[in-house]
Amino acid sequence: ASTELSKQDREAKAQIKIGHYILQQTLGVGTFGKVKVGIHEATGYKVAVKILNRQKIKSLDVVGKIRREIQNLSLFRHPHIIRLYQVISTPTDIFMIMEYVSGGELFDYIVKHGRLKTPEARRFFQQIISGVDYCHRHMVVHRDLKPENLLLDDKNNVKIADFGLSNIMTDGDFLRTSCGSPNYAAPEVISGKLYAGPEVDVWSCGVILYALLCGTLPFDDEHVPTLFRKIKAGIFPIPDYLEKPLVNLLLHMLQVDPMKRATIKDVIQHEWFQKDLPAYLFPPINESEASIVDIEAVKEVTRRYGVLEEDVTNALLGDDPHHHLSIAYNLIVDNKRIADEMRITDDQHAKCNNSAKRSQHKEDRDDFECTTLPLPGRHYSVSGCGAHGSGPVVSSTLPAAVTIHPRFPRPHHICIHRRTVPFGRYCRPDCDKCPKWGARECLFGQRQTSLAYCDLCPQYG
Numbered sequence: 001a002s003t004e005l006s007k008q009d010r011e012a013k014a015q016i017k018i019g020h021y022i023l024q025q026t027l028g029v030g031t032f033g034k035v036k037v038g039i040h041e042a043t044g045y046k047v048a049v050k051i052l053n054r055q056k057i058k059s060l061d062v063v064g065k066i067r068r069e070i071q072n073l074s075l076f077r078h079p080h081i082i083r084l085y086q087v088i089s090t091p092t093d094i095f096m097i098m099e100y101v102s103g104g105e106l107f108d109y110i111v112k113h114g115r116l117k118t119p120e121a122r123r124f125f126q127q128i129i130s131g132v133d134y135c136h137r138h139m140v141v142h143r144d145l146k147p148e149n150l151l152l153d154d155k156n157n158v159k160i161a162d163f164g165l166s167n168i169m170t171d172g173d174f175l176r177t178s179c180g181s182p183n184y185a186a187p188e189v190i191s192g193k194l195y196a197g198p199e200v201d202v203w204s205c206g207v208i209l210y211a212l213l214c215g216t217l218p219f220d221d222e223h224v225p226t227l228f229r230k231i232k233a234g235i236f237p238i239p240d241y242l243e244k245p246l247v248n249l250l251l252h253m254l255q256v257d258p259m260k261r262a263t264i265k266d267v268i269q270h271e272w273f274q275k276d277l278p279a280y281l282f283p284p285i286n287e288s289e290a291s292i293v294d295i296e297a298v299k300e301v302t303r304r305y306g307v308l309e310e311d312v313t314n315a316l317l318g319d320d321p322h323h324h325l326s327i328a329y330n331l332i333v334d335n336k337r338i339a340d341e342m343r344i345t346d347d348q349h350a351k352c353n354n355s356a357k358r359s360q361h362k363e364d365r366d367d368f369e370c371t372t373l374p375l376p377g378r379h380y381s382v383s384g385c386g387a388h389g390s391g392p393v394v395s396s397t398l399p400a401a402v403t404i405h406p407r408f409p410r411p412h413h414i415c416i417h418r419r420t421v422p423f424g425r426y427c428r429p430d431c432d433k434c435p436k437w438g439a440r441e442c443l444f445g446q447r448q449t450s451l452a453y454c455d456l457c458p459q460y461g
Helices: 002-014 054-059 063-075 106-113 118-137 198-214 224-233 244-253 264-269 285-289 295-305 309-317 324-353 360-366 421-426
Strands: 016-018 021-029 033-040 046-053 084-089 093-099 150-152 158-160 368-373 379-381 390-392 412-417
Touching (some): 021 046, 033 324, 046 054, 054 063, 106 150, 118 264, 198 264
Antiparallel strands (some): 016 021, 033 046, 084 093, 368 412
8 A cells, every 4th residue: 555655656746737737648759859748737638748958959059940930830720730829938948838639640641551542632632731821821931841740630630730940921032041851842942042932832742742642752762962853853753543633733733943833822723622622721811800709618718717707808808828718718719629620521521422412502502501790800799590699809710611891880691601610600500680591592693782702602702
């Protein structure tokens, strides 16, 4: 009994707590430090804690690299980019509190499974491009995209990580730093030429797409000078089993001349990419302009911390993004979002299996409902379509497939795609509030100026 007690005492003493997180087992060890599993005390949710030793990063002259990663990840909130919740500094270490994913690297997945079937490869690629497009729209180039920096969660969803080599873009700015991994680096990068930035990520994504579908790299050689010659020549083997539209996409992405290379927009609009494209991956561009507070998440925070709803709201609207109430709220919302997205994805697969039995017109009608959402910077009162609640608009993530039009002075009806998370949160099938859907008319009929259409609408998007 005394032996058992002393063992428990040792384990209790060995337990390390940083901020509101209890550190547990080590996930990995790198040059600059290690990554451990952390448990958020109030919510019980897992996080990944990247521990960086100050002395090591200073001696290795990578302070700038770490600063860039923190700066860039702090900007982002995207379902396929690793989330940075908080940074905790001590005299000896820097603790980056990040989103926890348990599926390992995409690199290991490819090594284990070899070349992937087209639907699976396309799904991975669509998620990657969605994340890269988000980075570029926020003026950030990753510059080191490769399967080793693409993590997988327990549902095999991609999470882009390691933004240490990334740069903030400025219009008209050209970068000259040669960086990234040789096999995935664009010709202009290994040649030391000037490059604007986004085009080097497109090249790397082309190499990743080839690896997903072929199980090998388009340019590979143990002798680095020979590898560079192959990359500069831009000639790579094209297996017979690759379909023509895919070959066309690869040739445009792996174009040696960056001026002729496909852009991210070109990739997104390509027919091969568009097939079975989930709606949530490309929400309206103005998604960051407005969002509503998740009332249930606020209540969950108040319950766990014993505070008032007003305290949580003030934390969300305050200047400190690392406030413990804001972090708890974001953890709850993110975990709920992930669960919702997985449910929606499962529903999509089931619906796709039965799609051949339905006409396209009826599918389009069934895919949209309407609700009332707030305008940017205003207070709101959500009503209609099963939605409820009131409170301030905060800067967060606007639900996918929702368009807010600032020209409307008051909350107004908008369209929400049924296949996305907000449909489950804000709508019910028997909606009778929308001037179009109350009569069960086709969404793509005559446009009414009082209705702001979803960007997914092929006629009005």
